[in-house]
Amino acid sequence: MDYGIWSILPPLIAILLALTTKQVFISLILGIFSGAMILTDWSFFAAVNMTLEEIVAIFSEAWITKTIIFSFMVGGLITVISASGGVQGFINYLTQKRDIVKDKRGALLLAYITGLIIFIESSITSLVSGTVARPLTDKYKVSREKLAYVCDSTSAPVCGLIPLNGWGAMLMGVIGVQIANGVVDGTSAELLAKSLPFQFYSIIAVLAVGYYILTGNDWGPMAKAEKRAAEKGLLLREGATPMVSEEATATPPKEGIIPNMWNMILPILVLIFMMPLSLYITGAGNILQGSGSTSVFWAVITAVTFAGFLYVIQGLMSLKEYIDYIYQGIGAIVPVAILLITAFAIGNVIGYLETGEYMASLVEGRVSGAFGPAIVFIMASLMAFATGTSWGTFGIMMPIGIQMAVAMGAPLYPTIGAVVSGGIMGDHCSPISDTTIISSMASASDHIDHVNTQLPYALANGAIALVLYLAAGFMI
Template sequence: MTYGFLSLLPSLIAIILAIATKQVFISLFAGILIGKLIMTNWTFFPALGQSIDSVVNVFSEGWVTKTIIFSFLVGSVVTLIQASGGVEGFVYYLTEKNKRIKNRKAAMLLAYFIGIVVFIESTITCLIVGTVSRPICDKYKVSREKLAYICDSTSAPVCSMLPFNSWGATLLGLIAAQIGAGVISGNSVNLLIKSIPFNFYAISTLITLLIVILTGKDFGPMKKAEIRAITEGKLLRDGAMPVVDQDAIEVNTKKGVEPNMKHMLYPLLVLVVMIPISLYITGDGVIFNGSGSTSVFWAVLASLVFSGFYYIGKRLMTLNEFMDYVYKGAGAMIPVAAILAFAFAIGNISSELETGKYMASLVEGRLNGSFGPAIIFIMSSIIAFSTGTSFGTFAIMIPIAIQMAVAMDANIYMSIGAVISGAIMGDHSSPISDTTIVSSMASASDHIDHVKTQLPYALLNGAIALTLYIVLGIFL
């Protein structure tokens, strides 16, 4: 059955309610319920039952379950490295011992460069940027909204421009499927690499973020947030509801333990190193074929196991204390896991309603090839905004974009780059995006505040990207 415009309602209602009420759970469930009402011909009780089932059923998908368990384990890792004195030792080393971080700008640059260097997987990037930078950014009164913006605007953009991570593996598989179907010819790796210079949104986002940090010139709601943090010392606005309750997850360095940044760096190093190893293993020796969700899950689990042997072996804590910290950190992540489950559920609703296909059908085959990349960028942005997933947008739009580019005689490389750019742009703008939720979690920011303060920057970079697609689409 074709639902047409109605397929847009669940996501739109969830997004509007989330912004209006700041209650993400209620908004997401309202969107799910509307979707099921559409599919059950507006019969309430069957729709309500199916809505509840749709949230439960997300756990039937292995990658979803691994991602949600990952969020619990992240809380455990964060709590452990705080209790071990790792965070305190790192902050002391940078701000007091070597005095490398002396002001707000330096604190934000630290977060920015960590986001650039840790390019293996977007959720891992957010986690590490938030964990390492938050105490230092707090010290120098950087608003949590600004830190969330840095987390979000380095993770996905950087990961999207590198082919040897879970993002690259997904994109290569989708491109290879089009080669196998005979739509295009060539090598998927070569096609993806040649599309990187056309990933205009990601490139613009990274440049804009660096300029904002260096100049200190913010605008829109972010400017108000930064003024509040600097003048009043309030890292969050009054009444803000962080995705992660800091009182629940934060612990002081365990009494009798000497702070040492190695206690933080070693577990995080294991986390980072395990990603490519896991991709290699799950890809049967081909890193590009590896499973991103499995690799992230294995990586955080390996970091947790390593932390146990390391901390207990160094007599930083006993086994019972270690497990207490594990439970404490995991418990604090229950709100994050719940939001992710609801976000995945509404994403599934959008798939059932074929929201992406409907959006694509509105313009497919109706426009000149010169405007192909620009149209593909807009379509990808809207689909990602509506569904809250970059990877889901890739799955929908890569086949459509390549087929459109061939039919319209548009630039193939630019068309692929436009899909990737649009998917990230839509994600950065959407309150139901899983990566945006993780960025809010990593920075301990109010989720809706993060979306509101980041949106003007996403729109600015989106406008820059769209202009480049139009201009270059005409001349290339």
């Protein structure tokens, strides 16, 4: 059934309510319910039942369940690492022994560099950056919104630009279908590699983060947040609700423990290196064919287990204390998990309504080739903003974008780059995006405050990228 313009209603309701009420959970539920109303032909009780069933049904998809468990386990890992004295030891090393991080710029650069070098998976990138840098950014009075921005804008963009990860596997898969269908020639790896220089938004986003860190020239809501933190010492806006509790984000070392940075570094190294190993195993020897959801699941389980052996063997805590800290961390992540569950559920409802296909149909075949990359970028951005998923946008827009490029005579590589960049940009702007939610969690920021402060930067970066796509369309 073709739902037409009605298919836009659920994401529109969820996004507008989230931005105006700042109650993301209620906004997502109402978005799901409105979609269910449309799907059940406006039957109230059938829509209520469908809303509840859709929330339960997401656990039937293994990759979603693994992602939620991953979030729980990361919460446990962060808490137990803090209790072991690892985080405090790392802070002492950087600020006292080596005098490396001396101010807020150094603390933010630590998060930035961490985001650049950990490109194995966007969620892990955000979580590691936030975990490592947050104690230092708190010390030097950096707003949580600024840290969330750094975590968010060095996760997906970097993973897209260095696709030796699950992102690369996914993108080559959707490109490969078009090759198999005879739409374009070549190999998926070749086409993706040649499109990387045309991921204009991703490139600009990464450079912009570095610029704002080095110069401090923040503007808009971000400038107000930074001024509040610097002058009043308020890392969060008064009345704001951090994605995880302050107790969980600032778990002190267990009494009597001598802080040691290796108690943090070693488990995080295990987490990082398990990711490519898991991709290699699940891909039967081909890292680019591995399962991203399974790999992050294996990686965090291994890291949590390793941390337990490390701390118990050292006598830092008993097995019971270790388990208690894990439970404490898991408990702190419950609000995040609830938001992820509802975000995935509304994504499924939007899929039933074929919102993405409807949005793409509005321009398909109606523009000249020179405008192709720019139009594809705009459509991918709007689609990711409305659906809250960059990967879902890639799956819908990559076939459409490639076929449009061929039919219109638009340059192919900029068009592929526009799909990826547009998906990431829309994700950065969307309050219902799972990756944006995880970035808020990693920085312990209020989620809507993160969206509101990042939005102007994302739009500015997107405007520059749009100009570059227009130039590429006419010059290549």
